[in-house]
Amino acid sequence: MATDSAGTRTEAGLEGIRDGIAQGRFPAHVFNDREIFDTEQRRVFSKAWCFLAHESEIPNRGDYVTRYIADNNLIVARAESGEIHASLNMCRHRGNMMCKSEMGNASHFRCSYHGWVYKNSGELVGVPYMKEGYGGRIDKRDWGLVKVRTDTYAGLVFGTLDPDAPTLEEYLGGFQFYLDLYLKQGSSGSEVHGPPDHWVTETDWKIAAENFSGDGYHTPVAHQFGFNLGYFASSGSTHSQGWAASIPGKGHGIGLGHTPGFPPFAGFPEELAEEMRSSLSPEQVEVFSQTRTAVGTVFPNLSFLMQPFSIVPGEAGVRFVTMRLYHPIGPGRTEMYSWCLVPKDASDEYKQEAYRAYTLAFAQAGTFEQDDLENWARVTRSAGSTMARNIEFPYVMGMDSTPDPDFPGPGHVVTPYVNDSNFRNLWSRWSEYMTGRV
Amino acid sequence: MSEAVPRPEAENPDDGEVLHYPRDGGNDGPIVVANEFVDVVVRKVQTRNGVRLEIFSPKHNTCVRFDAVALDCLSYQEPEFITSLLARSPAP
Ligand code: FES
Ligand SMILES: [Fe+2]
Numbered sequence: 001m002a003t004d005s006a007g008t009r010t011e012a013g014l015e016g017i018r019d020g021i022a023q024g025r026f027p028a029h030v031f032n033d034r035e036i037f038d039t040e041q042r043r044v045f046s047k048a049w050c051f052l053a054h055e056s057e058i059p060n061r062g063d064y065v066t067r068y069i070a071d072n073n074l075i076v077a078r079a080e081s082g083e084i085h086a087s088l089n090m091c092r093h094r095g096n097m098m099c100k101s102e103m104g105n106a107s108h109f110r111c112s113y114h115g116w117v118y119k120n121s122g123e124l125v126g127v128p129y130m131k132e133g134y135g136g137r138i139d140k141r142d143w144g145l146v147k148v149r150t151d152t153y154a155g156l157v158f159g160t161l162d163p164d165a166p167t168l169e170e171y172l173g174g175f176q177f178y179l180d181l182y183l184k185q186g187s188s189g190s191e192v193h194g195p196p197d198h199w200v201t202e203t204d205w206k207i208a209a210e211n212f213s214g215d216g217y218h219t220p221v222a223h224q225f226g227f228n229l230g231y232f233a234s235s236g237s238t239h240s241q242g243w244a245a246s247i248p249g250k251g252h253g254i255g256l257g258h259t260p261g262f263p264p265f266a267g268f269p270e271e272l273a274e275e276m277r278s279s280l281s282p283e284q285v286e287v288f289s290q291t292r293t294a295v296g297t298v299f300p301n302l303s304f305l306m307q308p309f310s311i312v313p314g315e316a317g318v319r320f321v322t323m324r325l326y327h328p329i330g331p332g333r334t335e336m337y338s339w340c341l342v343p344k345d346a347s348d349e350y351k352q353e354a355y356r357a358y359t360l361a362f363a364q365a366g367t368f369e370q371d372d373l374e375n376w377a378r379v380t381r382s383a384g385s386t387m388a389r390n391i392e393f394p395y396v397m398g399m400d401s402t403p404d405p406d407f408p409g410p411g412h413v414v415t416p417y418v419n420d421s422n423f424r425n426l427w428s429r430w431s432e433y434m435t436g437r438v
Numbered sequence: 439m440s441e442a443v444p445r446p447e448a449e450n451p452d453d454g455e456v457l458h459y460p461r462d463g464g465n466d467g468p469i470v471v472a473n474e475f476v477d478v479v480v481r482k483v484q485t486r487n488g489v490r491l492e493i494f495s496p497k498h499n500t501c502v503r504f505d506a507v508a509l510d511c512l513s514y515q516e517p518e519f520i521t522s523l524l525a526r527s528p529a530p
Binding site: 104 | 473474475476517520521522524525526527528529
């Protein structure tokens with residue numbers, strides 16, 4: 001890791017932020033700050049396990065997508081052997097970008113500058129004028145594309161730039177229990193429905209990551225129309241019900257919204273609900289059957305949301321899952337990737353319906369998406385103002401709640417659903433990375 | 439040229455010859471197979487006594503015609519075989 005160029009002021013500031021979180025305070029400026037952004041690039045995104053792709057985005061040999069970890073563009077490709085490899089998208093000769101398309105199929109990549117050819121797994125295989133030009137001074141084995149360490153969980157491919165990072169399993173630390181709701185819809189699991197919606201937005205990744213780690217508090221206000229028009233099966237009077245679950249020390253958190261009298265697994269086709277009752281563990285079935293909305297974040301910037309949404313207001317909701325990656329591209333600027341995940345086993349009709357519900361609510365022009373981003377863009381703008389440098393926000397909601405001893409899922413689980421407990425855990429993990437403790 | 443094998447002379451189009459091909463060639467071709475690195479045109483070529491599959495590279499202006507035995511043999515090559523061909527002649 002390169003040496004840190006952040007000044008002492010920043011170091012002391014970061015320690016102060018860390019202390020503040022324990023007391024339920026978090027500063028406004030971190031949501032739009034050049035120094036924070038630069039430090040995050042080196043200390044958070046260059047060390048954490050970062051999401052790259054879902055395996056179903058590259059189902060066949062030769063399929064690839066390009067994605068980022070920090071500011072590094074990576075090729076995530078399925079080799080001719082079937083294995084998945086992540087390599088830096090940079091030719092080793094003079095640094096040209098190898099794959100300019102965001103997705104494609106190729107067994108080999110050929111550089112458009114001087115013509116070096118690599119296998120899609122990264123090995124250098126062809127060098128024009130090898131004999132005449134290099135006369136034996138180049139050993140191809142030394143000049144493959146730079147590899148990135150990867151690992152997978154239930155179809156999710158993650159990468160880390162830190163060779164000393166713990167295993168992905170340890171990193172997730174039990175959060176898999178909750179992720180299964182999104183990733184194991186039905187016994188064959190989930191798959192992406194088409195390529196991600198992908199756009200740039202004037203918000204900070206942290207605002208989105210926090211919101212999706214379980215902000216049930218904003219829903220009845222920001223998404224009021226959804227309640228009022230009958231798109232969304234919850235009501236202001238009961239909306240605080242449910243759980244906030246987080247994995248202490250890991251940063252991951254999920255909000256589980258509950259509506260009294262809501263039928264278990266409502267919004268799924270009946271066959272699929274049956275499958276899940278047998279393929280998930282009894283504890284998972286107990287938790288998920290009471291869950292209307294599940295909205296969670298894997299630290300740092302991968303989020304999920306599942307809920308039923310009515311395509312026609314007042315009619316029964318259709319369950320959909322969105323998976324989103326908030327890729328930071330500058331202070332207060334984020335490249336959004338948003339996928340719809342559907343159960344592999346489901347009928348095409350249900351997949352289409354789920355995709356429609358997702359599009360209506362959460363694709364780029366989705367109604368919920370618009371509600372959120374209008375707010376987030378303004379939070380971001382305020383956070384970047386000079387007076388905001390000395391302003392803190394209260395993160396004290398649920399500070400005195402005691403964990404629910406009977407809850408069947410892992411982690412620190414508290415009620416009600418409207419709670420800052422997941423956010424304190426998220427930002428405390430963030431500050432561990434930011435202060436160099438991880 | 440480098441350590442490349444010589445081009446397969448006999449089948450090459452004449453220099454400067456421009457081949458026009460429809461995009462939808464049905465079952466007989468031409469079929470355009472392309473990715474972001476290169477594109478080739480594939481079609482069936484009838485000979486007096488049989489058929490061959492022609493692969494034409496507009497980029498290199500090279501062309502080969504494989505008969506059934508040659509194609510059959512390609513069908514059981516390891517991907518490594520293609521890698522080794524690219525190692526011999528990566529470009530142009
Ligand atoms: S930069 Fe890729 S071959 Fe020269
Ligand atoms: Fe929202």
